[in-house]
Amino acid sequence: MGSPGELNPADAYRRHAGRVLSYLRARGAAEPEDVLGEVFVQVARDARRFRGHGPTDERRWIFTIARNRLIDATRAAARRPVEPRENDDLRATPPPEPIDPALISALEALTDEQREVVVLRFVADLSLNDVAAVTGRKANAVKQLQHRALAALRRRLDPIDGDDELDLPVTPGDRTAL
Amino acid sequence: MSTIHPSNNGASERNSANADDLTGAERAIAGRLGVMGEASVPSAVQSAHLTAMAEQPVRRAGWSKLRVGAAFLAGLLIGGTGLGVAGALPSPAQSVAHDVLGAVGINVPEGTIYVACSDDFENHGAFVSANAKAMNEARSGARDADEEFDSRGGNRAAANDDCGRTDGVGAGNADNPCKPAHAGEGKPPWAGPGTVEEKQAAKDAAIADRPAECDEDAEAAEGDEEG
Numbered sequence: 001m002g003s004p005g006e007l008n009p010a011d012a013y014r015r016h017a018g019r020v021l022s023y024l025r026a027r028g029a030a031e032p033e034d035v036l037g038e039v040f041v042q043v044a045r046d047a048r049r050f051r052g053h054g055p056t057d058e059r060r061w062i063f064t065i066a067r068n069r070l071i072d073a074t075r076a077a078a079r080r081p082v083e084p085r086e087n088d089d090l091r092a093t094p095p096p097e098p099i100d101p102a103l104i105s106a107l108e109a110l111t112d113e114q115r116e117v118v119v120l121r122f123v124a125d126l127s128l129n130d131v132a133a134v135t136g137r138k139a140n141a142v143k144q145l146q147h148r149a150l151a152a153l154r155r156r157l158d159p160i161d162g163d164d165e166l167d168l169p170v171t172p173g174d175r176t177a178l
Numbered sequence: 179m180s181t182i183h184p185s186n187n188g189a190s191e192r193n194s195a196n197a198d199d200l201t202g203a204e205r206a207i208a209g210r211l212g213v214m215g216e217a218s219v220p221s222a223v224q225s226a227h228l229t230a231m232a233e234q235p236v237r238r239a240g241w242s243k244l245r246v247g248a249a250f251l252a253g254l255l256i257g258g259t260g261l262g263v264a265g266a267l268p269s270p271a272q273s274v275a276h277d278v279l280g281a282v283g284i285n286v287p288e289g290t291i292y293v294a295c296s297d298d299f300e301n302h303g304a305f306v307s308a309n310a311k312a313m314n315e316a317r318s319g320a321r322d323a324d325e326e327f328d329s330r331g332g333n334r335a336a337a338n339d340d341c342g343r344t345d346g347v348g349a350g351n352a353d354n355p356c357k358p359a360h361a362g363e364g365k366p367p368w369a370g371p372g373t374v375e376e377k378q379a380a381k382d383a384a385i386a387d388r389p390a391e392c393d394e395d396a397e398a399a400e401g402d403e404e405g
Binding site: 021043044153154 | 203207210219223
């Protein structure tokens with residue numbers, strides 16, 4: 001990864017596919033493997049448009065694509081009637097190995113904004129600034145959403161110790177969380 | 179069967195660094211979330227994805243903008259040509275379409291002329307006026323009969339026609355012998371600097387150059403007005 005635009009899609013897949021898949025699963029994608037494929041097909045198609053430098057820019061670019069494809073997939077799934085699938089070869093794969101049912105359940109209880117931030121931040125392992133860039137928010141807003149998301153997760157996962165977070169003041173940017 | 183695991187890339191170190199401003203409990207949750215991120219892609223899925231990626235044509239940077247621009251221009255051309263052939267453009271545009279597309283062999287109507295040209299028209303203006311009158315009558319007739327009527331381009335077409343024009347079109351009355359010789363060439367000789375005598379001499383010379391019948395016509399016209 002030297003000059004801008006030099007991105008090998010297959011190498012990028014090997015570097016990032018695992019975390020992108022984890023991100024999609026944690027965000028609740030109905031068919032995370034399918035969306036993962038769409039993400040990297042777009043990466044392969046648009047590799048020459050990549051204008052970043054180094055793995056950080058590459059990761060941010062790929063997660064931006066992943067976020068957009070996830071939004072598309074969610075909208076498409078909402079419009080589409082539920083049908084039994086004929087070709088389930090790929091779906092016959094074993095479930096994701098780092099299963100943490102309690103954590104997944106707690107994530108589902110978050111608002112979309114909180115879940116997006118906390119998953120990009122810790123599952124996808126992006127920095128605060130990268131999360132801000134991917135989601136189009138300011139870094140301070142991301143930090144606040146992260147704080148509230150972690151507090152909510154803590155209350156869910158550890159209700160006794162997490163009670164001290166219950167009386168947090170409500171700020172305008174976090175109204176959707178309530 | 180191999181599976182792809184997320185490369186470390188210092189991930190655990192980054193997560194630790196990210197978690198610097200977190201409390202102990204939050205750090206533990208962040209750690210659990212980080213473990214979730216270490217999923218692997220099943221080899222069958224990986225193989226299908228890499229194959230699909232290899233089959234993708236690589237898009238050149240900026241190519242889509244070029245395609246959008248080309249599609250827009252093509253749309254304008256096709257749409258404009260279609261409207262022109264149908265005679266549905268506003269009259270100035272219809273006239274331009276008639277000229278431009280006619281040059282490449284596409285027959286585009288310029289507009290309808292409602293009167294036949296003949297020597298009865300004293301000049302071009304009379305022809306245009308007669309055409310406008312005939313067009314209005316045709317429009318009234320169509321309205322009475324509840325028929326559609328499209329007069330677009332009619333006046334423009336008549337204006338562009340040569341009916342009633344003479345060779346002297348645009349030259350005013352330069353060929354009129356009753357006009358002074360300087361007509362159409364700016365100020366008369368007696369205008370501008372000079373003495374009163376010089377100016378009067380120039381004016382007299384201009385009058386003297388006029389044929390006698392011009393003075394007779396002028397006098398007769400004055401007599402008619404007084405009568």
